[in-house]
Amino acid sequence: xxxxxxxxxxxxxxxxxxxxxxxxxxxxxxxxxxxxxxxxxxxxxxxxxxxxxxxxxxxxxxxxxxxxxxxxxxxxxxxxxxxxxxxxxxxxxxxxxxxxxxxxxxxxxxxxxx
Amino acid sequence: xxxxxxxxxxxxxxxxxxxxxxxxxxxxxxxxxxxxxxxxxxxxxxxxxxxxxxxxxxxxxxxxxxxxxxxxxxxxxxxxxxxxxxxxxxxxxxxxxxxxxxxxxxxxxxxxxxxxx
Numbered sequence: 001x002x003x004x005x006x007x008x009x010x011x012x013x014x015x016x017x018x019x020x021x022x023x024x025x026x027x028x029x030x031x032x033x034x035x036x037x038x039x040x041x042x043x044x045x046x047x048x049x050x051x052x053x054x055x056x057x058x059x060x061x062x063x064x065x066x067x068x069x070x071x072x073x074x075x076x077x078x079x080x081x082x083x084x085x086x087x088x089x090x091x092x093x094x095x096x097x098x099x100x101x102x103x104x105x106x107x108x109x110x111x112x113x114x
Numbered sequence: 115x116x117x118x119x120x121x122x123x124x125x126x127x128x129x130x131x132x133x134x135x136x137x138x139x140x141x142x143x144x145x146x147x148x149x150x151x152x153x154x155x156x157x158x159x160x161x162x163x164x165x166x167x168x169x170x171x172x173x174x175x176x177x178x179x180x181x182x183x184x185x186x187x188x189x190x191x192x193x194x195x196x197x198x199x200x201x202x203x204x205x206x207x208x209x210x211x212x213x214x215x216x217x218x219x220x221x222x223x224x225x226x227x228x229x230x231x
Contacts, residue, residue, distance in 0.1 A: 030214060042205060042222040042224040043222040044222070045220065090157075095170055095172060099170045099212065100212065101162070101170065104149075104158070105156050106155055106156045107155075107156050
């Protein structure tokens with residue numbers, strides 16, 4: 001079943017503005033990760049936040065996690081045209097098969113207009 | 115240090131044919147994961163393998179799909195008797211340890227795009 005659900009599905013902003021993407025999930029998690037995918041390419045890991053953390057920063061990225069609401073947000077500050085990509089949240093949780101599974105949402109397509 | 119290598123990058127198959135997708139994990143990585151991505155969708159987990167063993171195949175369709183990760187050589191995702199609905203991007207990822215131990219050290223390949231005509 002789909003775990004992470006991002007919103008908005010698509011976001012268009014001007015260069016220099018901030019971009020905020022949200023992700024909601026359903027089950028308990030070990031950690032939540034954000035990935036970036038350029039069109040026709042593989043996924044690149046951006047940032048990981050553990051279930052006992054509330055906020056994390058990495059360069060222009062800021063991630064928050066609210067486990068009581070089962071939601072996370074990714075903020076990209078001072079956006080650049082090169083940030084144009086699809087962004088996915090992924091939750092790590094125990095699968096029924098006794099291992100851990102990374103489950104992805106449908107993603108937010110971000111367009112940054114120069 | 116080469117990343118996760120997938121080939122072919124693009125594959126066209128007629129309905130009923132077989133598709134074989136290969137994945138060479140990063141050096142030193144013994145855990146391999148296959149995901150499928152439909153257009154405009156996120157990645158859906160298919161199977162998790164560790165050298166010679168299938169650990170979790172809960173996302174794999176019961177029929178026509180199989181995966182292996184032999185002691186020597188790449189991991190193979192095999193789709194028999196392909197149908198139009200199999201058209202998708204198939205991504206492989208690898209990690210040195212299991213995901214619970216690896217944190218953010220899971221690396222994705224560039225994907226194999228399968229088109230069934």
